[in-house]
Every structure is written in C-alpha cells, then in structure tokens.
Amino acid sequence: MWEPNLDIWELWLAVNTQWRVAAFSLVGLDLPAVLQMAEIFEIPADKALVQKMKLLESYELNRAAKKEGD
Numbered sequence: 001m002w003e004p005n006l007d008i009w010e011l012w013l014a015v016n017t018q019w020r021v022a023a024f025s026l027v028g029l030d031l032p033a034v035l036q037m038a039e040i041f042e043i044p045a046d047k048a049l050v051q052k053m054k055l056l057e058s059y060e061l062n063r064a065a066k067k068e069g070d
Contacts, residue, residue, distance in 0.1 A: 005052075007041065007043045008043070008049065008052045008053065008056075010041065011034070011037060011041055011043055011053070014028075014037050014041065015029060015033060015034045015037050015053075016044050018030040018033040018034065018037075025063075025064070025065075025068065026060070026061055026064045028057055028061065029053065029057045031050075034053055040050055060061065
C-alpha cells in the first residue's frame with residue numbers, strides 16, 4: 001500500500017544530499033535528482049510530491065539561514 005507521507009519522508013532522506021549550493025549557502029534541492037529518485041522509489045512524481053518536497057526544502061532552507069545568522 002502506498003503511504004504518501006511515509007514515502008515522501010523516505011524520499012527526503014534519500015535526496016537530502018542533493019542540494020544546490022552557491023557561495024557556501026544552500027540554494028535548493030536539485031529537483032531533477034529528486035524526481036529521478038522518486039522514480040526509483042516508485043513514488044508518483046506528481047504535483048503533490050513536488051509541493052511536499054518544496055515544504056521540506058523551505059523548512060531546511062530557513063533552518064540553514066538561521067544557523068548561518070548565528
């Protein structure tokens with residue numbers, strides 16, 4: 001059975017090394033890599049997937065920005 005949020009979390013853990021970086025700062029996830037990993041994990045690459053990954057990405061970018069500000 002497909003568990004959408006569990007699948008997204010597993011995908012997040014798998015792609016958490018696929019960050020684009022500029023000037024030593026995170027810019028965002030490499031979306032083509034995310035979509036390729038979704039295919040490997042047999043997770044539907046649809047609008048919901050992108051929205052959920054963008055929420056996780058946004059959270060992590062905010063967390064990283066706060067950490068840099070310390």
